[in-house]
Amino acid sequence: MSKKRIVILGAGYGGVHSAKLLHKKFKKNDEVEVTLIDKNPYHTLLTDLHEVAGRRIEEHGVKVNLEKIFGKKKVDVVTDKIDKIDFDGQKLVSENAEYGYDYLILGSGSEPAYFGVEGAEENSFTIWSYDDAVKIKQHIHHMFEQASTESNENKRRQMLTFVVAGAGFTGVETIGEIAEWQKRLCREYNINPKEVSLKIVEGLPKILPILNDKLIAKSERRLNKLGVEILTQSLITKVTPHSVTLKNGEKIKTNTLIWTAGVQGSSFAANIGLTLGKRGRIQTNEYMQSVDYSNVYVIGDNSYFEEENEGPIPQIVETALQTAETAVDNIEADMENKSYEAFKSNYHGFMVSIGGRYAVAHLGNTSMSGFIAMMMKHIVNIHYLFGVGGFNLIWSYIMHQFFTIKDNRSILGGHFSFRSPNFWLVPLRIFVGYKWLDEGLNKIGKVIEDPSNIFLIPAPPTAATSGATQAAEEGAEAASQWGEALPVPEFIQNIMDWFMEAFFYTADGEFTVLATIFQTGMVIAEVVVGGLLIVGLFTALAAIVSVVMGIMIWTSGMAPTEMLWFLAAGIALIGGAGRTFGLDYYVMPVLKKWWSKTPFARKTYLYID
Structure with a gap:
């Protein structure tokens, strides 16, 4: 019997979870090889990128080296950029290598959707990768630095106006971090906080539409307390390097637009020749198999599958983890000639942080806010990190979130962050x-x-x-x-x-x-x-x-x-x-x-x- 080769493309939440599960299932089976391929040698904690962009945690706090995760696991980690996939020949092709497979798990992630808005892609920042978050942080710091020496009032205000497009989870979390950070920047550069303008722009009638009205109202109050102006029912029609134009004709003068207004499947996945569902996502059946090839499984943001009476599966972390579990279980079932298991979502809730000391959450049938919600967010993060990297990652997370935090930006304030020699x-x-x-x-x-x-x-x-x-x-x-x-x-x-x-x-x-x-x-x-x-x-x-x-x-x-x-x-x-x-x-x-x-x-x- 020849060895079965399982290749996972993409080291996102779903890809890493798939590799961990495969290791657990086949660690004693020498007839199975597991390979994880990603263009980066690290796993990025995408849900924490806003904390880097707002300089709440250090840059390396969202990067986890893949060798650290899989150093002694039955997973071969390969850093390479895949250019195309030959599904008939069952191989992935990069510039310098080819990787054969018997089973393929596709988890190449998502990318921003611009909905055809003129100038949006060319003139806005995104927050979909580690590099994106670092660029935003550096740019915001640079804007304050420039504004501190700018004598022209109009130019100065333009530099100090920061706009986030999209009031979903990512948008609200990003503007919340910037709102907290700008207080320190104003002190450092001797800038009057009244000169700083923070805006979040949303085309729908309300922010965070997936939450209930009570939590939405609490989120709005928190944003207002942080000095954020909320503009709902305000579609963006045009973006230039120095302005954002709304559908009602209003023009916002700004050098900073962060685009979080939509998401779609990655362009790589959308152009590899598989049948697509909506928004560039690959159509799958209930077993997370591509409808074109039964040995190709699609997970996370790449997968498009509509559950009965539920609509398409959402592009969130829990979906990535649960679709990964379905794919791995069915690969094992196929090897052992057993019945496949259909995907059934089981979402536990949603959590949104607004700065480092406040959050809103809906878990199960319970809504919560403030300290309790933020604590639950930390607990969920720790639970995930324990599964990925055990004690090592938990220790790193606690150090970043509580012991090296700046400006008291945690639910424990700065009590643990003050250090004496x-x-x-x-x-x-x-x-x-x-x-x-x-x-x-x-x-x-x-x-x-x-x-x-x-x-x-x-x-x-x-x-x-x-x-x-x-x-x-x-x-x-x-x-x-x-x-x-x-x-x-x-x-x-x-x-x-x-x-x-x-x-x-x-x-x-x-x-x-x-x-x-x-x-x-x-x-x-x-x-x-x-x-x-x-x-x-x-x-x-x-x-x-x-x-x-x-x-x-x-x-x-x-x-x-x-x-x-x-x-x-x-x-x-x-x-x-x-x-x-x-x-x-x-x-x-x-x-x-x-x-x-x-x-x-x-x-x-x-x-x-």
Whole structure:
């Protein structure tokens, strides 16, 4: 039996999801080869492009290297630009190579639709790729920079007028980001905010028509609060480099038009010879197969399929993911001569962010807005990223959205984004290390002299006045020298009593061997943790162990009140104070580089870039 070759064209949401699913299904099948081809070596988080355009997150925050996703997966990633497809010969052709296939999944995405508006394509920005978002960001910054030195009032206002065409999800999210960013730009370039004009232009009677009227009204209020003028029932008829003309004859003087007014299938997909549905999308059957070739599956924005009583499937992320699942399931079914599964959409809702601190959402049968809606948007994004790149991408997302955010533009404001230099923690790190080391060294002599002399664990409640009781009393007396013992809640004390009786006490009311091992381990841990904190090696791990030891001592009922600052200081040190005047400065980069290249780390995504 010859190997089955499955080729996926396009590393968008649907393409990446298809490749992940195929890997899961066929990772142990050497008779199946999976190849993912894209003109870029990275997957773009298209739904976050507006955040780059409005400089809420850094540019690389929307790029995910494909090798990072599929480095240890049964997916061969190829960076190449496909020029044509020979469906009869079953091969994709680029300038320098050919790629044969037995099954083909087409997911080459979409592109803006201009509806024949004069000058729109030539004189507007789009936001359909990473490069588009970067160009918009650079252009807006340049406009403020130029305006700061422009003395002609008309030219200045023209530079500071920003228009978004289309009030769908992308348009509203884009103008919301610009509205927040312009406040910083006005401060940087000493520009009066009243000179800045932000407009969103929509040909329909209302914005975000897919949402209910209540959420639309909330979205309008939020946009108005950000200083955005909403122009509905305002079709654009002409665009020049310096103006936008509306159907009612109004002319808006501007150097910036961002076009988000429509979407259609990619021109590549529309011109490869397959039967088309509407708007340049390829006609498919209910199994996501092209109506022309049964071994060609079409997913996401490329696919045109009308569900009964539902109309054409929408060009949204959930469609891309669900059509990908249908295509992969049916490829497997075809290989195994099983029945195909028909596509059935199951959309969970819609979410729209308006800046970094506000969103509206309709999930299931529930409408929400503000903090809750924005939180749900983050949760959905994290869920998707976990499926794509596990811990690595989630960590990257959290860092971009909360820890490196500028101007408090997140639902948590700037509470997590303010950073103090680590050198302020160096004295605390060394002092906590000294205290643990001193504690351990003072006890280690007793442990060496008589390991069975238990003084770190409360005596068995049924023990007679014996060595066990005496040792425990000595431990309590040592603790009392620090001050009064911290109180322990009754339910925690009950749990600890059960634990002690199960593992540390014998039926005769004596200490077990496990108690001896535990005490020895605790003393050694105090010495090791103290030493690591002093020299600044594996500081985060040592700080975590410090906190755990403090909690253990507290729950034993033998912790002095001074243990509270051990706990607080340990938490403060978890952030990595060893990177300043510590060995972590030298050791951690080397370990991080080594670990990120190990097969286990690449396979599980348990590493940080």
